[in-house]
Amino acid sequence: MARFFVSSRELEAEQIFLTGENAQHMKVLRLKPGEEVLLCDGAGREARCVLEGEGLRVLERRASAAEAAVAVSVYLAFPKADKLEHVIQKATELGAVEIVAFPTSRCVSRPDEKSLQKKLDRWQKIALSAAGQSGRGVIPKVLVLGSYAEALRRAAQADLGLLFYENEHAVTLKMALSEKPYRSVALLTGPEGGLSEEEVAQAREAGLTVCTLGRRILRCETAPLCALSAVMYDAGEF
């Protein structure tokens, strides 16, 4: 079934007329009256519709069937641009609800203020495109924070806030996830050069649990996707 992302307001209308890129896309697909399409508001609601004349009549509105019960936010220290784009695409496929980039002391790369809005637009488009291809009902939000302290404060608000550190050997992700039931998880990972000991101590003070992703050193773009895959598995997604 063809899928289109529309606004939440459009989704609630009685009769829906696709506009802009969606209208063009529908033309390309040469859909015929009577055919069904799926509209998603990118925030977890969707509507099964049937094509009638120029418009779409809603058959059923429902919560998106493709979204995980657990809300996972991926927090990563700014890596080089191509790696950030890679993580945005893959974390979207894997079901994250947010991808949050933040600076740390050893980040070699950080976008300047001037180009930031343009880059955010580009990153949000990557998330939109990956959400469409993977059949997501939610388009993950891509956020940029101004400081590491802000990232810690924000991540600590999740049911479980976890920071992965290559020099932590005792506490595994499995131990951290079995601490308590969780509906939201924040996963923090460092940049190419790693986190400093001081930054790890700050994370503990902020209430995050510091844990290991195993005995192999993962690249900064691999670690968040490995952790996200494991959390989704632990949460019973597959």
Place this chain on the structure above:
Amino acid sequence: MARFFVSSRELEAEQIFLTGENAQHMKVLRLKPGEEVLLCDGAGREARCVLEGEGLRVLERRASAAEAAVAVSVYLAFPKADKLEHVIQKATELGAVEIVAFPTSRCVSRPDEKSLQKKLDRWQKIALSAAGQSGRGVIPKVLVLGSYAEALRRAAQADLGLLFYENEHAVTLKMALSEKPYRSVALLTGPEGGLSEEEVAQAREAGLTVCTLGRRILRCETAPLCALSAVMYDAGEF
């Protein structure tokens, strides 16, 4: 500690002299007598050594500390070249012992016989480099099989042979892994265009368990890494 891959024969010598690229690398590092280095044979054995004059004296030989207790083989249908290289690099970081590529009916890309050996050399080098960077004690083998049937026969020899299919919704990876204790797992995933129903049926006949990776459609280069991460997590690696 600096790490070097050497042959198994070199590793067993009483006094070890690094040669070729290793000798050059040691020069670049300006190691001084008395400093320790770690030699790995890339097959799971390693030796802690101390630099004495031009050679290395072995202090301790041991099984590599960075290898998982479970042997995971990643089988993937030939994707486009850049995706295969991506999977080789990431699966090596994540701890796979083998990366095995095979053809299927819907593969859009398959190397021709003539260029295959050159490509295999290149792929094996990617695994070697990723093994070094991630601190692996084993360099995963990159293999190319001639047919899908051969991939099924080979994968079925693992304790658990699993095939991931987007139209399977009932059997999860968690169910498949809890069937029985396992020391070796083969994870099979399809190409960009997916596996055909016939190919999925063939896999069942060969004794593989068909299971889901969740409700989101993963790209062909994302699925094997997601599954590998989850298996390592399930096996207690992190």
